[in-house]
Amino acid sequence: MTDEIGLAKQFGQSLTTGGRDLPALLAADATFMALNVTLSGRDAVLQRLTGKDTGHVYREAAWTDAVRHGEAVRITARMPDSAPQAGYILLLRFRDGLVAGIQQQSILPARPAPATALRLTPELKALVNDALAARHPMLLAYVDETGQPVVSFRGSTQVFSDVQLAIWVRNDGGGLVRSIARNPKVALMYRDEDKKATYQFQGRAWVAAGARERRQVYEAAHNVERDHDFAELGVAVIIDLDRVEGYAGLSPAGQVGRVNMRREAAG
Numbered sequence: 402m403t404d405e406i407g408l409a410k411q412f413g414q415s416l417t418t419g420g421r422d423l424p425a426l427l428a429a430d431a432t433f434m435a436l437n438v439t440l441s442g443r444d445a446v447l448q449r450l451t452g453k454d455t456g457h458v459y460r461e462a463a464w465t466d467a468v469r470h471g472e473a474v475r476i477t478a479r480m481p482d483s484a485p486q487a488g489y490i491l492l493l494r495f496r497d498g499l500v501a502g503i504q505q506q507s508i509l510p511a512r513p514a515p516a517t518a519l520r521l522t523p524e525l526k527a528l529v530n531d532a533l534a535a536r537h538p539m540l541l542a543y544v545d546e547t548g549q550p551v552v553s554f555r556g557s558t559q560v561f562s563d564v565q566l567a568i569w570v571r572n573d574g575g576g577l578v579r580s581i582a583r584n585p586k587v588a589l590m591y592r593d594e595d596k597k598a599t600y601q602f603q604g605r606a607w608v609a610a611g612a613r614e615r616r617q618v619y620e621a622a623h624n625v626e627r628d629h630d631f632a633e634l635g636v637a638v639i640i641d642l643d644r645v646e647g648y649a650g651l652s653p654a655g656q657v658g659r660v661n662m663r664r665e666a667a668g
Contacts (some may be wrong), residue, residue, distance in 0.1 A: 402600040403498045406467050409474040412493060413464030413502060415585075420451035420459075428499040435505040436566065436651070437597075444535040446503065455653040477508075486511055486655030507655065519564055519642055524649070525600065525660070526560045528591060533558075533623045541568070543606070545580045553577075556587065557622040564642050564664070566602060569622045571635040578636060587640060591647070600647030600660070602640070604623035609637040 408426065415422040424447065433440040433449055440446050448456050455462030469475075473492040480488050487508045494502035517584065521529075532539050539558035546553050560565035566589065570577055581587065585605040592599050609615060618637035619627065649658025 403495065405474050405493075405495050405666065406469070406499070408495065408498070409421055409467040409476050409493050410464075413476045413478070413491075413649075415469065416459040417462065417464065418460075419457065420447065423447055423450060426500050428496060428501040431499075431501055431503070433503045433505070435653075436507070440591050447654075457649070458484075458486075458489070458653055458655075473502075473504075475487065476569060482512075482604075483511070484655070485514070485657075511656055513612075514661040515662050516661050519645060519647070519662040519664045521560060521563050521662075522660075525645070527567065528560060528593075528598065528600070529560050530621075532556075532591060533625065535593070537591060537593050540592075542588045542590070543577060544578050544584050544586070546583060546594075551576065551580070555617075557626040559621045561618065561639055566604070566642065567614075567618045567621075568638045568640070568642040569626055569630070569635055570604075570638050571626075571630045573634065573636040577638070578608060581608070581638070582602060589640075596649070597651040598649050598658075602642055604640040604642040606638050606640045609639050614639065625660040 411422070412426055415426065424443065427446060429443050430441065431446045435448045440449055450459055458480070461484065462480055465477045465479055467474055467476045470492055473494045476491050476493065478489040479485055490506045490508060492504040493497045493500050529539065530639045530645070533556040537554050537601050538554040540552055541555045542550060542552045555568050557569040558589035559567050572578070585607060587604060589602040609618070615637045619633055644664070645660060645662040647660055651657065
């Protein structure tokens with residue numbers, strides 16, 4: 402009987418040393434699967450495991466165990482403390498003494514990025530301001546007067562300052578305006594499924610009473626939003642941000658372009 406546990410340990414060791422022994426361990430029709438990645442054939446799998454851009458995560462890992470997982474063998478990689486991802490799990494499936502299938506999963510949760518002072522970058526500002534035009538409208542969450550969480554898309558979401566967002570709310574007596582008067586805490590989410598960019602904004606919302614603020618928010622709203630309120634009957638809601646977290650995309654090493662901005666980090 403093939404010692405699949407021993408082969409799995411050998412496989413993990415080979416990954417850390419650059420993969421010189423991997424061709425002899427992989428079946429010709431080996432497959433590799435990970436989030437948004439499906440590869441077939443020994444050459445394609447080898448490129449993923451040993452390539453300059455994708456293989457470094459395997460070389461930097463410490464492979465800690467090899468245990469049975471149903472018909473597969475699970476090996477676990479722990480990444481250095483400086484890496485964005487805590488580690489990875491590989492499920493290895495064998496056939497005739499060779500690795501025929503590899504499934505990769507990240508160990509959750511990902512490590513948080515170092516906290517920095519909250520100041521929206523030009524890139525984040527562009528994402529927010531162009532969200533509706535790019536067909537990635539911002540999602541707002543708040544708690545209504547009964548304590549019920551409510552979510553709604555807000556196409557008028559925009560950057561108001563380096564530390565503030567704003568929304569033009571057409572119904573000045575609606576649920577959002579009434580709710581933030583009692584509980585100003587809100588959260589917003591941005592997601593670009595194609596690029597995997599994901600950002601969450603948390604802060605405190607309030608209704609701007611000044612004519613200058615109202616005018617600024619209304620004029621900066623997308624045309625589609627202004628066309629719904631040409632008489633300017635709505636109100637400008639300003640959101641003082643306390644926290645911004647997220648990332649610009651995903652790579653084989655995990656999240657890229659990570660941000661962890663906090664208002665308290667400014668001091």
